[in-house]
Amino acid sequence: MPVKFSKDHEWVNVAGDIATIGITNHAQEQLGDVVFVELPPVGKKVTKGGDAAVVESVKAASELYAPVTGEVVEVNKELERDPALVNRGAEGNGWFMKVKISNPAELESLMDKAAYDKFVAS
């Protein structure tokens, strides 16, 4: 399944019933240098549109909102050691968490890459 994007600038890459979630390259450019990432505990239930993680740049703290509802099954521990990974690889190694999706229908409301790029440009 191709990567999907939310209006809150998260990306979702689904394989089976597991969604890998991160912030988009556009989002990291807007944030600037990331100095701290607060990840949820494994096992936490997240709700689409609800707070799931915190990402802090030198200037400010921002929320990562869960783009899908489900249970956190893994977090990217590497971000605690090296938060700048978010800047270097927002849509790759800088992923935040993996969530076991409880409502696959929610994916329908997310954008594909072309729609997200258009959304960002507008």
Add this chain to the structure above:
Amino acid sequence: MNETSLHRTPLYDQHVKLGAKLVPFAGYEMPVQYPAGILAEHNWTRTHAGLFDVSHMGQCALIGPDFATTAKFMETLVPADILGLAPSQQRYSQLLAEDGGILDDLMMTRSADSLYIVVNAGRKNEDFAHIQKHLPEGINLKRLDNLALLALQGPSAVSVLMKRDSTARDLEFMFSTRLSLNGIAAHVSRSGYTGEDGFEISVGQEDAAALWQLLLDDAEVKPVGLGARDSLRLEAGLCLYGHDIDETTSPVEAGLLWSIQKRRRLEGGFPGAKRVLKEIADGPARKRVGIRPEGRAPAREGTLITDASGRSIGTITSGGFGPTLGGPLAMGYVEAASAKASTEIRLVVRGASLPAKIVTLPFVPHKYKR
């Protein structure tokens, strides 16, 4: 304020050309960072020289019949010793309200018969009106809106300026002089807002772009935005008006007693002297302190400070990440009993109580020319 009504400094086109990210600040469209980013700009300033556009700040001259008359008038508004300034000497002080609260902080320089003053951008209209309201016959306030202001800060700043005018080397900390930089006449002071050695350079707005480019042409110099200016001053333990000091804080609470010279402490005669002198004698109820969170999470302005039992003892007024320190840092006010260095405190961040310690300021040692 809507964006169409934002002011631009004479260096606006330079910022755009450099690819700066522009944000509204104090009514101006200002560069918060350039493409290098806040961390790189911060680190460059600590190791080389950063060039800042601070033309949004308010410059003015107070012109009287002689310096003593002008200085005596200014001493009715600020608690610093102005009369005792040597020619070309600069001093930091605060405009105080009658209750001892701080209306703004400012830099003042003795220049012939006049006093050259730089105030914060966000307060300049209020400050100038405040000074104007108190002006006696014979002293005039002249706004210098036709001047730009650049700051060149960092260990290489002096060598960069010396290439243009070798006399820059001899300028003492908190003194000013006239330099000719490739033919551009500039009023230069050895001061700044980063904790580093450096200069603030006042030039006619028509010369600002040429001087900016002249300095940027030096391989030691890179442009630095307001984002790094904030992290640099925070590491240096310097106050930001409207955050660490405001109309509710006194200079004694803010730890600015060093800026009230002995004669003024003895004689008083400035606004709020009653409160200030009482706080000097008895100690203030609360104090501005440096704070180091023990974990990695930054604690931002507004964060509640508690003691180990969870009792509220104060609030963070500036907080973030210190690139040179390599971790989170903050300043805030705590009750005097908890203000000693190494006191263990807690910070309430997103509902969690995180351990932190009171530390002495600055976080990063000052490297002023002494």
